Amino acid sequence: MTVLNVVLVVLAAAALGTALFALRQTRRPDPPPAEHHPAVAAASAPAEAAAVAVDQTGRANQLVGHLSAALDRIPGGVVVCDASGGVVFRNVMARRLAEARDSQVLVAAAVQDLLVEAVAGRSVQREVELFGPPSQSYLVQSVPLGDGGLVVIEDQTQDRRTDTVRRDFVANISHELKTPIGALGLLAETIRGEEDSEIVDRLASRMIAESDRASRTVDDLLELTRIEFGDDTEFSEVSVYAVVAEAESRISAAAEQAGVAVQVGVPAQLTVAGDRRQLVSAVFNLLDNAVKYSPRGSDVVVSAEVSTTGRLRLDVSDAGVGIPQRDLDRIFERFYRVDRARSRETGGTGLGLAIVRHVASNHRGEVTVASIEGSGSTFTLSLPSVSGGHSAATASTDQPTSELRMST
């Protein structure tokens, strides 16, 4: 395989307008003697021809360098082979796939199969779905070249996920809004011809419940939108302890009713730079979620600490039903429900965890979850900009002492 040949196939592989253009410019003026070895050229021609050949080889090498660097930076895999099917070039992503040992090996295997197709002059597409975890999806395509073949690999994992999220969101939001509104219409229709005061009373209270439900959804949607735009985010030094205490006091009635005890273990001196209102909303939603899915008589535990990397780590753990593996990376989506049948009895809007995620991202942090079905879940809110972990004195000034009862 000569250098020039590599240039030609890599050039075809690139198919990037600029690279193509650049190479045409360098090649057009003179015939391609790059495959001449300098020594051969020197033996058969005058010294200046040898110099030209050396120059050509140098330029060809440089071009290969540029093109392969360019191919390494495109978000896809590129594999080029010669006419006999031998691989002459792999870009970074293709190399990574070729060296894999886990399920990505199967993508490399598909590439191997399609190189044969490409050399045979056939354009073939194959989708490779990997279960993982994490689940991934690749599109592998063969492209015949003049004397060789090209295989292009596209990672479609993110696109697939976005499509699913978008589709489910539209379906879910119409469900969440239409259900109470439809119910209201029907109830109103029934109540119109009704004279029995007892039935009217019952229907009216159902109407109140349904309108409450609709307005809760709208409230949460508005709050989510506000947080999403992050316009009124006001950063200040906030006591983590005070945030948790406020959220806890908002959930305490519901927790008591559900027979769930909320245990708080947050060091009093911890502070974080953030928007107090948003942080309270995030912690409240995590608590709300934990209490809802906890069995009667169990505990919900809130704890906070500064991690070794200097971030705040706030855990909310429950001993509830847990979350199936396949739903773990989707529960932070708006209106996503693990169990649609249960969603009405728990009475949530389906937006709580989406709010938590947006608050976390407004604070350049993240929220994650670990769960085993049947044993419970732990949600972790991780935020940067912690202070006060070491200097307790300055941090605890903005909180009333009465709240200290909750510290451990």
Added chain:
Amino acid sequence: MDEMRVEYHSEMEQLRADLVRLGAMVSETIGRGTAALLDRDLHAAQELIDGDDAIDDFCLDLEDRCCRILALQSPIAGELRFVLTTLRLIGELERSADLMVNVCKASRRIYDVNFDPQVRGLIQQMGVEAAFLMRSAIDAYVDSDTSLAAALDDIDDRLDNLQTDYVEAIFESHHDGNLNLQGAVQMAMIGRYYERVGDHAVNIGERVIYMVTGWLPEHTGSARQRLRDHPGDQGGGDAAPPSE
């Protein structure tokens, strides 16, 4: 002759790469089968059952190539052990895929059974452990990593413990009236299938140790038997683990 040698070595390399591919195919079935079972996805279960034909086909092809190398190239010493080990591993992997087919078939039979959350959690964890064991076993093979291969037995204890918990959870579920006897038996079988997948991974580990050192755990027992048969003889020469 030189060209033949080159071809021989690239054949061996391709064999190794394809065994990794087979390992990836089998690991995929563990995840997919577990999801099909937990999601009550009959379509996915059927897909996995049908897909087993492709695995069987690939296994036959690999076996064929091993036999051809043995017959035509007469490998010796380490290379002979490599081919023999690969031949054994194909069987272990093929059987593991069959076990996941069994899981899928069982999931069709218990379509109407409701799993308790605890049972679901344990199935999920058994699936994760089994896939992890399989991946580690393949890693040990590719890297000729005897310490990882030897550790597989200990890692498998976790899967065994999960299976014990799982059977207990099924008893509990049955006792609480959430699971009838037929369902309970099918569920218990499923636990057994996962446990067997783990055992196959441990077998792969033992074969990898054999590939590198020439020693198998069975050699210890074999030496005992020889001592019983010929009490005067002080142990067989090949019975002791080699000193590396």
